[in-house]
Amino acid sequence: MKTRHITIKDAEYPNLLKEIPTAPQRLWLLGAKLNNDEKRLTVVGTRKPTFYGKKVLDKLVKEVASAGVTIVSGLAIGTDCLAHQAALNAGGKTIAILPGGLDNIYPPGNRKLAQRILDSGGTLISEYPENTPTFAWNFVARNRIQSGISEAVLIIEAAEKSGTLITADFAIEQNRTLMAIPGNIDSLVSIGTNQLIKEGATPVTCAQDILEALGVNIKAAKVAEYKPENQTEKNILNLIRSGTSQSEEIQVKSKLDAVEYSTALTMLEIKGVISQSAPGVWDIK
Numbered sequence: 001m002k003t004r005h006i007t008i009k010d011a012e013y014p015n016l017l018k019e020i021p022t023a024p025q026r027l028w029l030l031g032a033k034l035n036n037d038e039k040r041l042t043v044v045g046t047r048k049p050t051f052y053g054k055k056v057l058d059k060l061v062k063e064v065a066s067a068g069v070t071i072v073s074g075l076a077i078g079t080d081c082l083a084h085q086a087a088l089n090a091g092g093k094t095i096a097i098l099p100g101g102l103d104n105i106y107p108p109g110n111r112k113l114a115q116r117i118l119d120s121g122g123t124l125i126s127e128y129p130e131n132t133p134t135f136a137w138n139f140v141a142r143n144r145i146q147s148g149i150s151e152a153v154l155i156i157e158a159a160e161k162s163g164t165l166i167t168a169d170f171a172i173e174q175n176r177t178l179m180a181i182p183g184n185i186d187s188l189v190s191i192g193t194n195q196l197i198k199e200g201a202t203p204v205t206c207a208q209d210i211l212e213a214l215g216v217n218i219k220a221a222k223v224a225e226y227k228p229e230n231q232t233e234k235n236i237l238n239l240i241r242s243g244t245s246q247s248e249e250i251q252v253k254s255k256l257d258a259v260e261y262s263t264a265l266t267m268l269e270i271k272g273v274i275s276q277s278a279p280g281v282w283d284i285k
Helices: 051-066 079-087 108-119 138-149 164-173 186-198 208-215 220-224 231-241 247-254 258-270
Strands: 006-008 024-029 042-044 070-073 094-097 123-126 154-155 177-178 273-276 279-285
Touching: 024 108, 024 208, 042 079, 042 138, 042 164, 042 208, 051 070, 051 079, 051 208, 070 079, 079 094, 079 108, 094 108, 094 138, 108 123, 138 164, 154 208, 154 231, 164 177, 164 186, 164 247, 177 186, 186 279, 231 247, 231 258, 231 273, 231 279, 247 258, 258 273
Parallel strands: 042 070, 042 154, 070 094, 094 123, 154 177
Antiparallel strands: 006 024, 024 123, 273 279
16 A cells, blocks of 8 residues: 655645644545545543543444544554554544654554554554654644544543643644543542543543534434344345435345345334335435
8 A cells, every 4th residue: 555645735635634723734644535524533542541441432432433433543552542443343434643654653563453444444644754753752743633633532541741631732722622531530540531521621421422522413323333134134224325215116126025125124113223204215214
């Protein structure tokens, strides 16, 4: 796969990123083309997440990614890796922002994860051309892109003086929605998140909190989360989503016999996935 670059004037360049005061004039990319219509959530936190942090992250990210939200993080050890992995495990899309050239994956131990992101239709992004080493000061610069490219930033866990809070500061400066996970008051890695909530960050206790903040249609998100139990259900849903709504036309195009078609349709209706908007006219519920 070959690295390509785009400028701030290109249509593919993220519209949200253009808004920040120090928007990079060029971006280098590996992987899928960026989509300006997608909803993005940046997920960051400590490099040493607790059992609680891992559990909460996995649950929330999987549900949000399943609802069609693209998960953004920085491929770093700890929370970043877990966020990318949870999105991938849910069959969702994820974007990694790197602090150096894309030919020099950092940290090196995450090369397999980077390749998995690419193989799944995700994207690796850097503001640095190939052969650029990963310097210490690049990390702060990277953080502004992580928050700038997304509508919202979710902080999983952060200590009182965590580097993660730099991303939170960028989110506030860039007028992004800042969210944080409430934590145990005795936990050192929850001091930062609890303080952010005191200062006005949105507390998150379920995936719906995130989806509402992003303006994602909850009803559509629930349907998006539904995984067809067999190929028959999958075929029917694909036809309805593509605009085929008349019952007879759906049956003809799905090439199902009357009994199999009727059974599948009834089960999808019982599960609350589809409904009739008029007699014989089906729509996603």
